[in-house]
Amino acid sequence: xxxxDAVQVAEGKLWMLGAGxxxxxxxxxxxxxxxxxxxxxxDMANRKLKxxxxxxxxxxxxxMWGEPPQPVGRAGEFEVGRPAGVKPGxxxxxxxxxxxxxxxxxxxxxxxxxxxxxxxxARWPFQAVA
Numbered sequence: 001x002x003x004x005d006a007v008q009v010a011e012g013k014l015w016m017l018g019a020g021x022x023x024x025x026x027x028x029x030x031x032x033x034x035x036x037x038x039x040x041x042x043d044m045a046n047r048k049l050k051x052x053x054x055x056x057x058x059x060x061x062x063x064m065w066g067e068p069p070q071p072v073g074r075a076g077e078f079e080v081g082r083p084a085g086v087k088p089g090x091x092x093x094x095x096x097x098x099x100x101x102x103x104x105x106x107x108x109x110x111x112x113x114x115x116x117x118x119x120x121x122a123r124w125p126f127q128a129v130a
Contacts, residue, residue, distance in 0.1 A: 001034055001035070001036045001037075001112065001114050001121075001122035001123075001124050002014075002016065002019050002020055002034070002035050002124065003019075003020070003021060003022070003032065003033070003034060003112060003124045003126060004016045004017060004018050004019035004020065004021070004032075004033050004034075004035060005017050005018030005019075005021075005030075005031050005032075005033065006018065006031060006033050006099075007019070007033035007034065007035040007097045007099070008097055009095045009096070009097050012093070012095060013095060014035040014037060014095050014097065016033070016035050019035070021126065022124075022125065022126045022127065023126065023127050023128075023129055024105065024126060024127070024128050024129070025128070025129065025130075026104075026105055026106060026107040026108075026128040026129055026130045027104050027105070027106065027107075027128075027130075028104055029101075029102045029103065029104045030102075030103065030104070031099070031101045031102075032099070032100045032101065032103055033097060033098065033099045033100070034053065034097065034098045034100075034112060034114075034124070035095070035096075035097055036053075036095070036096040036097070036098070036114055036122065037093055037094070037095050037096075038051075038078075038080075038093070038094040038095075038096060038116065038121075039091045039092070039093060039094075040080045040091060040092045040093075040094055041091055042082070042086070042088055042089050042090055042091060042092065044080075045080050045081060045082045045092055046079065046080075046081055046082060047079060048077045048078070048079050049077065049078055049079065049080075049116055049117055050075070050076075050077055050116065050117055050118070051074075051075065051076060051077070051078060051096070051114070051115070051116050052073070052074075052075045052114070052115040052116075052118075053073045053074045053075070053098060053112065053113070053114050053115075054071060054072070054073035054112070054113050055071075055072040055073055055100075055110060055111075055112055055113075056110065056111050056113060057108060057109070057110055058108050058109035058110070058111075063105075063110065065103060072100060072103065074098055078094065078096070080092045080094045105128035106128065107128050107129060107130045108127070108128055109125065109126075109127055109128075110125065110126055110127070110128065111123050111124065111125040111126070112124045112126075
């Protein structure tokens with residue numbers, strides 16, 4: 001998982017602009033995108049997997065946004081099929097993108113967290129600075 005200004009999936013790859021940042025100006029709306037490359041084990045192909053993505057503050061509390069306030073993040077299921085010719089044991093890549101444009105943050109620390117099947121697989125911390 002990587003935090004960037006802009007991200008999209010094309011040709012099975014992640015295409016990113018402004019990737020890898022860890023500091024953002026506080027209290028200013030800014031584009032935020034997350035590029036995630038899920039490496040699905042061969043034996044977990046062809047079945048639905050649950051993905052959860054959330055934004056948390058430095059106290060571990062979910063960040064809320066909007067009217068009415070709701071947790072910032074996404075949840076859903078995905079499934080990766082086995083293409084012809086894949087050897088047993090070979091992992092399968094599945095690129096995902098999430099965009100959260102216009103978020104602004106109070107000064108402090110934050111972390112994006114990605115879970116698959118309830119297991120935290122990636123975290124990306126960043127700071128909003130005054």
